[in-house]
Amino acid sequence: MVPLSYYLVLSAILFTCGVTGFLIKRNIISIFLSIELMLNGVNLSFVAFAAQWKALSGQVFVFFVMVVAAAEAAVGLAIIIAVFRTRETLNVDRVNLLKL
């Protein structure tokens, strides 16, 4: 028997790791990976609450989060490729102008 709060603490740690990576990373792909880490942390708390309240809706919402994450990854990586094609860099500090 594991208390629900342990799962929530694990989920919170994963989420804060994702936020920190979002702040300290300078590579645009690493920033994107941090966003995926945040989504995973949220999914864990969804499933933990679903188990707590015996409600399967939580798992259905995890399914939706995964669909949105997959769509986001496809579009985001396409944007990264487009940025790399025009700027020749992946460092977000060098992508600071709207015009070329």
Add this chain to the structure above:
Amino acid sequence: MIHLILFSVFGIVCVAGAVNLLVQRHPINSALSLVVVMGSLAAEYMLLGAEFVAAIQVIVYAGAVMVLFIFVIMLLNAGEEEQTRGSRVAQLFGIPGMLIGSALVAWVLVERSGTQAVPAGALPGPPKTIGWLLFHDYLLPFEITSVLVLIAIMGAVVLASPPRAVQQSKKES
């Protein structure tokens, strides 16, 4: 007891992978440590009795999304990330902020919430029940996500295709 041991083992692997993602400088190492995080999260889902979610975690997330990431990292030949002044300021504020934030959240969750224990495999979550829910109660959101995925596919194709001027010059030459 064995449930708690399994939870701790996979939780430690999970947090170690997340911290490794932050520490590594090369994006491919970060991506592979995210695969470790996703795999151990799938084990946590199995402990919660969510077999369907564990399966799609491995198939969709670790299988499809992360392969896409690694393809792009290799395609763009991403090297080690370079440090700038902004990143040092971000580290100075970000890491203490993260530690304070997670300590605060953990304290509130452990001390203040009257949550009961979750037994192993507590949730009868076979794929059949989830599919029934998905096509009855959540039919409209499900259809909307199909439109969303279609838009994402078209957006990705449009964004990633080379600019028109390049295509025309290639045709002429």
